Amino acid sequence: MKASTSVVSAFAVSALGLLCCTALAYDRITGHDFTSRSEVIAQHAMAATSHPLATQVALDIMKQGGNAIDAAIAANAAIGLMEPTGNGIGGDLYAIVWDAKTERLYGLNGSGRSPLGLSYDQVAAELERMGRTDLPPHGMLPISVPGAIDGWFELHQKFGQLPMATILQPSIDYAEQGFPVTELIAYYWNRSVPLLSPQPGDFVGTFTIDGQAPRKGQIFKNPALGATYRALATDGRDAFYRGELTRVMDRFMRENGGYLRYEDFDQHTSTWVEPVSVDYKGYELWELPPNGQGIAALQMLQILKNFDLAAMGFNSADSIHTMVEAKKLAFEDRAKFYADSDFSQQPIAGLISEAYGRERAKLIGERAAQRVDAGNPHLYEGDTIYLTTADKDGNMVSLIQSNYRGMGSGVVVPGLGFVFQDRGQMFSMDKNHANVYEPGKRPFNTIIPAFITKGGKPLISYGVMGGAMQPQGHVQILVNIVDYGMNLQEAGDAARWQHLGSTEPTDGQAMYLKNGGYIEVERGVPYSTVRELMQRGHQVRYGLGGFGGYQAIMRDHTNGVYLGASESRKDGQAAGY
Structure with a gap:
């Protein structure tokens, strides 16, 4: 299988697009044409994160006797x-x-909830004053309780080995002594500063150097965050949720x-949940149930298993068309049903069932669907970082x-060193919607970890x-590995596509996909494929980044080693020992 060298002269690809798109190595002696580098292989431990220094922190923790859970927490603190x-x-x-x-x-x-004292009517009145119908991306209104710290301590209490201190x-040391800012992070940091500087608090004092975003290679310090980490190391999660910081x-x-x-803060809790899975050609993909969007991947697979993607060929018009149409169908269900299960019951078993997937697959034709509605699964009832450690x-x-969204709400409490998230923007204001704003409710959340098992054994941890x-x-990623025989690094580096324009969980209950949306592809997708997709009724564009950040670890049970892969579109690194 050879990567296309088609010239996409009909499309302008900016410098950012070139930076973020796939780097193909056409002359690799191994024949893995889609990889930017070889997989990393190690016997004892592996870490893959979006920042090389965080990867090293994770490995150092495991070398000190910590386990993968300790390492993941340490890496997350560093990132x-x-x-x-x-x-x-x-x-x-x-x-x-x-x-x-x-x-x-x-x-x-480990997601947080909306303020208990903020009613729907208060939000609606504030939005009317602002001249909006949806929650804003910045400021106080979209802030929900931060759940990350409680998530760390829940993971540590159940599985951890080393003391949290x-x-x-390592992150306390880096916060106080400084670290060099990497290339892509510097780019996004520079974009965020003018947007978030006007928000309440001390964003400028915390996240700029003399009012400017740090440049690539510049040493940046955040002693305020170091002090917050010290409080957590000394007093535990209650320092944040029931202590002086609170x-x-x-x-x-x-x-x-x-x-x-x-x-x-005092009433916040994380929730241990049962992952859910579907079988795809002998591989089980595991995701977490809503309020996240993970089961959308499972819905897509239940539809796609009804087609022979391998015979269609990687990034052919047939394969991309089929996968995009499956995405459209899954995402209309995502918009209608995915929400906090404490406030409404979703028909999860029906949504991810083979029977429902089979029925939805019948809706995929030769042409691009322009109108797509949510289905009836009840009939079948029965800006983010990703890291992985082993x-x-x-x-x-x-x-x-x-x-x-990137650096969140822009709201920074002076002296604490972090920005509050703006996840509350993901609520709907339609009172009839499952994801409608309510006090003390978790909003729909986009961030999802994934895990693949095979024959009951752990195979791939990825996102x-x-x-x-x-x-x-x-x-x-799963299709690249299962249907197209790619290795772990190749599966992540190969050119991607994404479909945009589907109905969102923030929209009204009566919404549906009206105009087919559009596809963005990376420059590694052949123009012959793009042209045929257009002939089938798809709107196609070459995207300027936005195709995700991949990290993965695979367990090779035969040889007793780990294989690691890191995203070529990010600043990250996979490493092991």
Whole structure:
């Protein structure tokens, strides 16, 4: 299988597009034409994150006797410092853990809830004053309780080995002594500063150097975040949810028109959930149930198993058309049904059933569907970072964490060193919608970790961060491996596509896809494919980034080693020992 060298002269690809798109190595002696580099292979442990220094932190923790869970927490703390453009302790967390002792998967929903004292009518009145019908991306209104820290401590209490003080110490050192800012992070940081500087608090004092975003290679320090980490290391999760930090945040919110209160932090809990899965040609893909969007990937696979993607060929017009149409069908269900299960019951068993997938597959024709409605699964009832770690005992962690939009709300409590997330923007204001805003409710959440097992054994821990790209990316990675025989690195580097324009969970209950949406492709997709997709009625564009951030670890049970892969579109690194 050879990568196309078609010239896309009909489309202009900017420097950013070239940076973010796939780097194909056409002359690799191994014949793996879609890879930017070889897989990393190690015997004892592996870490793959979006920042090389965070990867090294994870490995150092495991060399000190920590396990994969300790390493994942340490890496997340480091990335929260080093990549504030995508995550931080002001955001949410989800994780899937393979526990080698019990030989099973555990799922953690570490997402936060809306303010208990902020009613629907108050939100509606504030939106009317602002001249909006949806929640804004910045400021106080979209802030929900940060769940990441509680997620760390839940993971640690259940599986951790080293003390949290040891786990957090590398990030404390980097916060106080500084770290060099990497290339892509510097780019996004520069974009965020003018948008978020006007928000309440101390964004400029915390996240700029003399009022400017740090440049590539410049040393950046965040001693305020280091102090917050020290408080967590000393006093545990209660320092953030029931301690002095809580009182500081409560006071700041009251003085600056915010809505979170001490009670919101005090009552916050993470939730251990059962991951759900579907079988795709002998491989089980595991995702977490809503309020996240993970089961959209499972719905897509239940549709796609009714087609021979391998015979269609990688990134052919037939394969992309079929996968895009499956995405359209799954995402209309996503828009209608996915929400906090504490407030409404979703027909999850029906949504991910083979029978429902088979019926939805019948709706896919030769032409691009322009109108797509949500189905009736009841009939079949029966900006983000991703990282993964694996240790010598066989434990594996798939963890994703986010502020939501880039650097979040822009609201920074002076002296604490982090930005509050703006995940509350993902609520709908339609009172009849499952995802409607309510006090104390978790909004629909885009961040999803993934895990693949085969024959009951752990195989691949992976994720593809990036908004609605995530379930589409999860499916593309699995299909690349299963149907197209790609290795772990090749599966991530191969040119991607994404479909946009589907109905969102923030829209009204009566909404549906009206105009077919559009496809964005990377420059590695042949123009012959693009042309045929257009002839089938698809709108196609060459995208300028936005195709996700992939990290993965595979367990090779035969040789007793781990294989690691890291996203060529990001600054990250896979490494092991």
